[in-house]
Amino acid sequence: MGLETSCDETSVAIVEDGSTILCNVIASQIDLHAKTGGVVPEVASREHVEQINAVIKEALDEADCGFSDLQAIAVANRPGLMGALMVGVSAAKALSYALNLPLIGVHHIEAHIYANFLIDPTVQFPLVCLVASGGHTQIFLMRGHGDYELLGRTLDDAAGEAFDKSARLLNLGYPGGITIDRLAQSGNRDAIKFPRARLGPESLDFSFSGLKTSVLNATSSGLDSHPIEDWCASLQEAIVEVLVQKTMRAAANYNVRTVLAAGGVAANSRLQSEMRRACESRGLHFAVPSKILCTDNAAMIACAGYHHILAGHEDGLDLDVIATEALA
Numbered sequence: 001m002g003l004e005t006s007c008d009e010t011s012v013a014i015v016e017d018g019s020t021i022l023c024n025v026i027a028s029q030i031d032l033h034a035k036t037g038g039v040v041p042e043v044a045s046r047e048h049v050e051q052i053n054a055v056i057k058e059a060l061d062e063a064d065c066g067f068s069d070l071q072a073i074a075v076a077n078r079p080g081l082m083g084a085l086m087v088g089v090s091a092a093k094a095l096s097y098a099l100n101l102p103l104i105g106v107h108h109i110e111a112h113i114y115a116n117f118l119i120d121p122t123v124q125f126p127l128v129c130l131v132a133s134g135g136h137t138q139i140f141l142m143r144g145h146g147d148y149e150l151l152g153r154t155l156d157d158a159a160g161e162a163f164d165k166s167a168r169l170l171n172l173g174y175p176g177g178i179t180i181d182r183l184a185q186s187g188n189r190d191a192i193k194f195p196r197a198r199l200g201p202e203s204l205d206f207s208f209s210g211l212k213t214s215v216l217n218a219t220s221s222g223l224d225s226h227p228i229e230d231w232c233a234s235l236q237e238a239i240v241e242v243l244v245q246k247t248m249r250a251a252a253n254y255n256v257r258t259v260l261a262a263g264g265v266a267a268n269s270r271l272q273s274e275m276r277r278a279c280e281s282r283g284l285h286f287a288v289p290s291k292i293l294c295t296d297n298a299a300m301i302a303c304a305g306y307h308h309i310l311a312g313h314e315d316g317l318d319l320d321v322i323a324t325e326a327l328a
């Protein structure tokens with residue numbers, strides 16, 4: 001069983017053998033946080049407390065399992081909102097103690113990457129993985145399971161933040177990534193010129209704060225100059241283009257044959273199609289989880305936990321929550 005409560009989804013999943021998803025229940029708090037235009041940590045924690053027991057029960061029912069069928073408990077314990085993480089970790093500890101099962105604390109970003117192994121456990125190493133979510137934008141080199149080398153990262157905003165903050169300026173509500181994705185499908189990608197921070201010919205790092213300022217400036221005199229679809233398509237292209245370009249540069253520099261994408265922004269249609277096209281033209285294998293497995297969910301936590309068990313890792317009941325911790 002995997003539990004995920006690091007931000008604004010209360011999720012519990014049961015996964016067999018690291019790849020067969022028996023259930024992946026996700027109780028989203030989006031409606032609650034849309035009212036405030038973003039996640040209020042205290043509100044998120046309280047909502048997790050309200051939801052967690054019911055979500056555990058729903059997961060068992062959906063998977064047609066009893067507690068006695070479970071073999072291990074994996075939980076996201078880092079990084080994330082402290083109060084939110086604590087709800088999942090407390091529930092996981094209670095289950096582990098009462099059922100006498102191994103407890104495994106999982107790094108949330110590692111779990112995003114492992115969503116790919118849920119779909120295809122035979123993914124070949126070495127590989128390069130782009131992780132782009134609401135709080136993170138990084139490129140990792142993996143030479144094997146649990147082996148991460150950080151190749152590039154954002155110097156300021158995450159890609160998801162660039163989507164969400166721009167969406168707010170475009171009056172599209174919270175969270176905006178998915179709305180921008182939808183509207184961009186019928187927009188003109190070349191309508192508005194937004195900056196791309198390339199940071200030098202060899203850089204694998206990202207910067208999205210200039211884009212945010214540029215959207216702020218462009219929207220300051222109103223949105224009437226272009227259809228909303230064109231705003232979305234142009235903005236999305238500025239984000240997607242650098243994500244794809246740097247990931248391809250990393251794949252070439254490290255001579256890998258496999259490229260993965262993960263995290264909420266990896267659900268973006270344009271990012272997926274551009275990554276696929278770029279990989280195909282270079283003869284590289286590209287994989288990305290289904291959209292529901294790109295955004296926060298507990299199946300990815302269970303999968304990462306499964307691989308930790310295979311590697312002989314286990315945590316004690318003193319497992320702590322950690323607000324910030326780099327994966328590598």
Ligand code: KG4
Pocket residue numbers: 007132133134135136159160161163164175176177178181263264265266267268269294295296
């Ligand atoms: O991984 P995730 O669910 O949560 C974090 O760990 O942050 O990522 C959420 C982020 C948000 O910024 C959201 O706007 C973005 O992923 N996102 C998208 C799409 N779906 C979710 N961004 C662009 N296009 C999408 N289709």
Ligand code: ZN
Pocket residue numbers: 108112133134263264295296
């Ligand atoms: Zn996430």
